[in-house]
Amino acid sequence: MQNVDITKKMNDNNSDFLSFLSENDPLGLLKKPNQTKSKSKRSVLLNNFEEIVDFFEEHNREPEDSSNDIKEFQLYHRLKAIRTNAEMAKELKPYDMYGLLNKESVSTITLDDFLNDDPLNLLGCDMDESIFDLKNVRKSERIAPEYISRRQFCQDFELYKPMFDALHEELESGVRKLAVYHSEDLKPDSFYVLGGIILFLKSVEGSVSTYNFSSGERERFDGRTFCIFDNGTTSDMLYRSLDKALQKDGYSISAKLQPMMETESITEGDTSLGYVYVLNSHNAKLKELSDVYKIGSTTNTVSERIKNATKEPTYLYSGVDVIETYRCYNMHPRELEDRLHSFFDKVRLNINIPDERGVIISPREWFHVKLEVISEAVNLILNNSINDYIYDPSLGRIVSR
Numbered sequence: 001m002q003n004v005d006i007t008k009k010m011n012d013n014n015s016d017f018l019s020f021l022s023e024n025d026p027l028g029l030l031k032k033p034n035q036t037k038s039k040s041k042r043s044v045l046l047n048n049f050e051e052i053v054d055f056f057e058e059h060n061r062e063p064e065d066s067s068n069d070i071k072e073f074q075l076y077h078r079l080k081a082i083r084t085n086a087e088m089a090k091e092l093k094p095y096d097m098y099g100l101l102n103k104e105s106v107s108t109i110t111l112d113d114f115l116n117d118d119p120l121n122l123l124g125c126d127m128d129e130s131i132f133d134l135k136n137v138r139k140s141e142r143i144a145p146e147y148i149s150r151r152q153f154c155q156d157f158e159l160y161k162p163m164f165d166a167l168h169e170e171l172e173s174g175v176r177k178l179a180v181y182h183s184e185d186l187k188p189d190s191f192y193v194l195g196g197i198i199l200f201l202k203s204v205e206g207s208v209s210t211y212n213f214s215s216g217e218r219e220r221f222d223g224r225t226f227c228i229f230d231n232g233t234t235s236d237m238l239y240r241s242l243d244k245a246l247q248k249d250g251y252s253i254s255a256k257l258q259p260m261m262e263t264e265s266i267t268e269g270d271t272s273l274g275y276v277y278v279l280n281s282h283n284a285k286l287k288e289l290s291d292v293y294k295i296g297s298t299t300n301t302v303s304e305r306i307k308n309a310t311k312e313p314t315y316l317y318s319g320v321d322v323i324e325t326y327r328c329y330n331m332h333p334r335e336l337e338d339r340l341h342s343f344f345d346k347v348r349l350n351i352n353i354p355d356e357r358g359v360i361i362s363p364r365e366w367f368h369v370k371l372e373v374i375s376e377a378v379n380l381i382l383n384n385s386i387n388d389y390i391y392d393p394s395l396g397r398i399v400s401r
Contacts, residue, residue, distance in 0.1 A: 049092050051359045052079050053218075056098050058313060058362060060183075060247060071352065071360040097211045097220045154234045164198060164230040167191060171253070178251040179335045183243050191253035194245055198230040198253070206239055254335050274299035274333035276326045276340070278374055279306070282319040285353060286366070292349065293323065294365050295340050295374065297333035313361040316353060323371060326378055339381050344369050346393050373397060 052075050055063050063075035079100060082088045089101045154160070170176040178193060179185075186192075188203050206223010223239045237245075246252075276297045286292050294315070298305035302325055309315035328336060341348070341364075349366040367374075373391070376398055380386040392399045 045088060045091060046095065047357060048078060049082065049095060051075060052082075052100060053095075053098065054313065054359055054361065056100060058364075062100065069352070069362075095211050097209070097218060152234055154228055154232050157228070157232045160200065160228050163200070167198065167230075167253070177254045177335070179254050179332065180338050181246045181250050181252045182334060183247070185252045185334060186239070186243055186246070192246055193251040193253065194242075195249050200228045200230075201242075202226045202228055204239060252332075252334075254332050273328050273331065275302050276328060276333050276336045276378070277302045277305075277322055278324040278371065279320045279322045281316055281366075282321075283316040283353070286316070289368065291370050292366060292368055293371065293374065294320070294363075295337060295344075295367060296365055297337035299333065314363050314365060316351075316361070316363060324375070336378070336381060339386065340374070340377055341365070341367075343377050343381075343386065344374075344391055346391065370396060 052063065055072065055075050063072045063079060065073065065076045082092065083101060092101060167176065171178075176191075181192065186201070186204075188201055190201050192199050192201065203226045204223055206221055208219050208221050211218045211220065221239060224236050225239050225242050227235045227237065227242065229235070274297060276295065278293050278295055280286070280293055296305070296314070302322055306315065306320055306322070309320045310317055326336070344367045347368045348364065349368060350362070351366060352360050352362050354360055369391070373396070377386065377391070380389055380398070388401055389398050390401055391397075
């Protein structure tokens with residue numbers, strides 16, 4: 001009697017059958033699923049995080065839980081969920097250009113930042129550095145700290161003191177003014193007020209980092225500054241640390257000269273600092289409304305500023321038409337823009353509009369006001385009489401207080 005290995009025969013038959021199915025599977029139904037689903041999940045995660053980044057860039061803060069805006073409420077809880085998920089946080093780390101994934105807050109405070117945030121120099125050069133000497137620890141176990149910035153006495157402060165004295169006089173006389181600080185104002189050879197102390201940003205050294213999102217590249221500058229304070233100290237604090245500190249408790253100091261517009265008599269001594277522009281949008285939603293304008297500013301040419309309007313949320317991702325421009329001499333255009341925004345705050349549009357990806361954006365530079373009224377307000381600001389007037393939305397015109 002012949003012995004037959006039934007198990008081996010069954011295995012051979014199964015193998016032949018599977019080979020047959022594999023060779024005759026034109027639709028690929030038996031192939032293992034690829035990683036498309038995983039990539040899809042990653043893409044959704046990145047797009048969701050980019051909405052949070054968009055919000056931070058638009059409002060210069062994290063979304064808050066207490067907001068009455070349902071979209072901001074959703075973004076707050078989305079960010080909270082990402083922070084508590086180590087896997088998602090790790091996946092998004094290369095795109096976290098503003099430190100939003102830090103669990104405590106956007107601006108995680110390092111020892112470097114802590115020592116920098118010392119306007120009274122309480123942690124200055126008189127500190128007993130022996131506190132950093134570790135005892136009873138083997139040398140191999142010590143962690144070598146990175147270079148730590150701190151306030152130091154300015155050895156050649158006498159060279160800068162006359163400059164600060166003159167600046168104080170100019171502020172008192174009104175030749176210079178305090179202005180709302182904006183990140184784009186942070187430039188070398190400029191003055192700022194931080195925590196009640198005037199500082200001169202002498203220089204900045206650093207580099208630009210590029211972050212790739214699905215909507216395109218975004219850039220962020222990182223580096224160190226060299227600051228001189230009017231209390232006789234200096235600091236080489238991080239550029240981002242200085243920016244955040246000024247956003248929280250600081251001001252810009254305007255240019256030195258008196259304001260003048262292009263329509264006035266211009267001399268060789270007058271300096272052109274940029275433009276304030278008024279434009280309307282090709283956006284279908286705004287076209288339904290009359291007398292809706294964006295009031296913006298630029299230190300570049302207006303054409304250069306708006307060339308990528310269809311890709312920027314402040315322009316509602318739409319084409320624009322420039323209606324009016326005001327070339328600013330001896331007055332920073334940002335200062336004129338801020339004052340116009342404040343004056344017309346009652347008719348500022350609360351726009352919540354989705355972009356092509358469904359992200360809700362809330363631009364704050366659009367106003368429902370007639371063009372001639374904007375021109376009138378500009379003239380009132382330039383002749384320093386704007387404080388005697390208010391804008392009455394019910395009348396649609398400027399009236400005396």
